[in-house]
Structures are given as structure tokens and as C-alpha cells.
Amino acid sequence: xxxxxxxxxxxxxxxxxxxxxxxxxxxxxxxxxxxxxxxxxxxxxxxxxxxxxxxxxxxxxxxxxxxxxxxxxxxxxxxxxxxxxxxxxxxxxxxxxxxxxxxxxxxxxxxxxxxxxxxxxxxxxxxxxxxxxxxxxxxxxxxxxxxxxxxxxxxxxxxxxxxxxxxxxxxxxxxxxxxxxxxxxxxxxxxxxxxxxxxxxxxxxxxxxxxxxxxxxxxxxxxxxxxxxxxxxxxxxxxxxxxxxxxxxxxxxxxxxxxxxxxxxxxxxxxxxxxxxxxxxxxxxxxxxxxxxxxxxx
Ligand SMILES: O=C(O)CCC(=O)C(=O)O
Numbered sequence: 379x380x381x382x383x384x385x386x387x388x389x390x391x392x393x394x395x396x397x398x399x400x401x402x403x404x405x406x407x408x409x410x411x412x413x414x415x416x417x418x419x420x421x422x423x424x425x426x427x428x429x430x431x432x433x434x435x436x437x438x439x440x441x442x443x444x445x446x447x448x449x450x451x452x453x454x455x456x457x458x459x460x461x462x463x464x465x466x467x468x469x470x471x472x473x474x475x476x477x478x479x480x481x482x483x484x485x486x487x488x489x490x491x492x493x494x495x496x497x498x499x500x501x502x503x504x505x506x507x508x509x510x511x512x513x514x515x516x517x518x519x520x521x522x523x524x525x526x527x528x529x530x531x532x533x534x535x536x537x538x539x540x541x542x543x544x545x546x547x548x549x550x551x552x553x554x555x556x557x558x559x560x561x562x563x564x565x566x567x568x569x570x571x572x573x574x575x576x577x578x579x580x581x582x583x584x585x586x587x588x589x590x591x592x593x594x595x596x597x598x599x600x601x602x603x604x605x606x607x608x609x610x611x612x613x614x615x616x617x618x619x620x621x622x623x624x625x626x627x628x629x630x631x632x633x634x635x636x637x638x639x640x641x642x643x644x645x646x647x648x649x650x651x652x653x654x655x656x657x658x659x660x661x662x663x664x665x666x667x668x669x670x671x672x673x674x675x676x
Pocket of ligand 1 (some may be wrong): 476477479511512518523529538611
């Protein structure tokens with residue numbers, strides 16, 4: 379057995395609210411919505427040159443691929459650059475530099491006129507559109523989004539490879555307790571250290587200009603820029619109240635407890651979390667192997 383994320387994702391060119399809700403939103407199943415923003419200025423015109431004209435003079439914080447702090451979301455940028463220089467760099471040169479979760483619309487509100495929230499969802503969080511930029515080879519390591527909202531990730535320039543796993547696999551993926559991160563590297567899996575990976579199944583896809591990937595709330599995602607480029611993510615409330623509640627608890631309580639324990643115990647807390655993650659994974663492996671042996675006729 380080995381880590382299996384070869385399952386393709388449905389690709390749909392035209393979809394209405396009912397079809398989307400019944401087949402993807404309520405069952406929380408990923409799908410690529412090809413050309414979802416067709417007919418908007420963003421779809422036709424957003425490229426490196428456009429963003430250089432609109433926002434090139436801004437100074438922005440950029441992040442490197444770093445292996446440290448595996449259980450933390452990187453919030454403080456590793457360096458600052460002029461945005462126009464950053465765009466020139468990712469347009470021409472492989473680099474690990476990324477910009478993530480940038481609400482560029484606060485700096486350049488006129489960009490909000492370039493698109494409309496697509497009529498396939500009624501609970502978009504309209505105040506939180508974010509842009510993501512990355513050089514070829516840069517990576518967003520595997521994580522879940524802490525608020526558990528659904529994400530509609532549209533690509534405008536370049537290409538991104540995305541690997542997705544359902545939240546049901548969180549224990550087999552060694553999620554740290556009180557946290558939305560894991561120490562596993564899905565593209566270089568270490569089966570000896572993380573045997574649970576043998577029991578996990580997921581999806582893989584590549585998105586390019588005009589593709590919108592619907593990532594259901596709580597889904598694990600690993601993202602790699604196979605070409606330098608950028609995209610926008612629109613978020614919407616999870617249709618399931620239990621997940622909305624979990625998202626709220628994550629932001630308000632779990633994260634705060636995690637931070638205070640880290641402050642109080644330092645590295646000891648990280649080690650304790652690793653042990654708990656290992657214990658939970660071992661229990662999930664026992665359950666998975668029991669299920670398999672039940673399927674073998676005696
Ligand atoms: O593409 C990226 O840089 C990361 C996107 C991501 O992790 C997200 O939208 O939650």
C-alpha cells in the first residue's frame with residue numbers, strides 16, 4: 379500500500395445553484411468549476427502586467443518555504459519587497475517566495491469591481507476575498523483552513539497543483555491536536571515514521587487560468603506552484619452548522635489554548651502534540667486494518 383491521491387476531481391463547465399448545492403456543497407465534495415468567472419474583467423484581464431499597473435508601487439511581505447514551525451501558520455513575512463519587483467521575479471524565475479492571504483482589495487478597492495460573487499452560493503463571506511501569489515516551485519505545505527469555511531480558489535496566471543484529503547483522514551494524516559497542521563510531507567511520504575499514510579485516499583488536480591477549485595471546509599490541502607502565478611480565494615460559510623461551530627471554536631478557543639501551552643511548555647508542548655498525533659494515528663490504523671480484514675471472506 380502507499381499514499382493514494384490519484385483520484386481525479388470532477389470538472390464542470392456550467393453549473394447552477396441547485397446542481398452545485400446537491401452534488402458538491404451539501405455532500406462537501408471537491409469539484410473544478412471551469413470558467414466560473416467568465417464574463418468578468420478579472421477573467422479577461424487579470425495578469426502580471428495588470429497587477430503591476432494597479433498595485434506595483436505597494437511594498438508587500440513575502441514568505442519563503444521554511445520547514446520550521448510545522449505546527450504554526452506563518453503570519454509574519456520573512457521579507458519585504460516592492461510588489462512590481464516581486465511580480466517580475468515570479469513571472470520569469472523559479473523561486474520559493476509566496477504571498478498568501480493578502481486582502482489586496484483593502485489597498486486597491488477598485489479591484490472589487492472586476493468580478494462578481496458567482497450565483498452558485500448564497501453565503502459568500504464578501505469582506506474576505508484573498509489573493510495568493512507564488513513563484514514556480516513554491517509550496518503551501520499541507521494544512522486545513524482554521525475557520526472551516528468553503529474555499530473557491532480561482533487561478534488567473536500560471537498553474538497550481540493541488541492535493542486534497544477529506545477531513546475524515548485527519549488522524550491518519552497525523553494532525554497535531556488543537557491545530558490544523560501536520561508534520562507529514564505528502565509528496566515525499568515517510569512511511570516508516572508515518573505508517574497511517576498507507577490508509578489515506580485523496581484527490582489531485584492542476585488548476586490553470588479560469589479554473590475555480592471548490593475546496594470544501596476542513597479539507598486538507600497541499601498546493602504547489604507548477605508555474606509562477608496567482609489566484610484569488612473566495613470563502614463561504616460551511617452549510618453544516620456543526621462545522622461552522624468547529625470553525626468558531628478553532629479560532630476562539632483551540633488556537634488560544636495551543637498558543638498558551640506553547641508559551642508555557644516551549645518545545646515540550648510540540649513533542650507532546652506529536653505523541654498524541656501518533657497515538658491517534660495508531661488507533662485509526664487499527665480501525666482501518668480491522669475493517670479490511672472484515673472484508674476478507676473466511
Ligand atoms: O495557493 C496558496 O498559496 C495557498 C492557498 C491556500 O492554502 C488556501 O487558499 O487556503
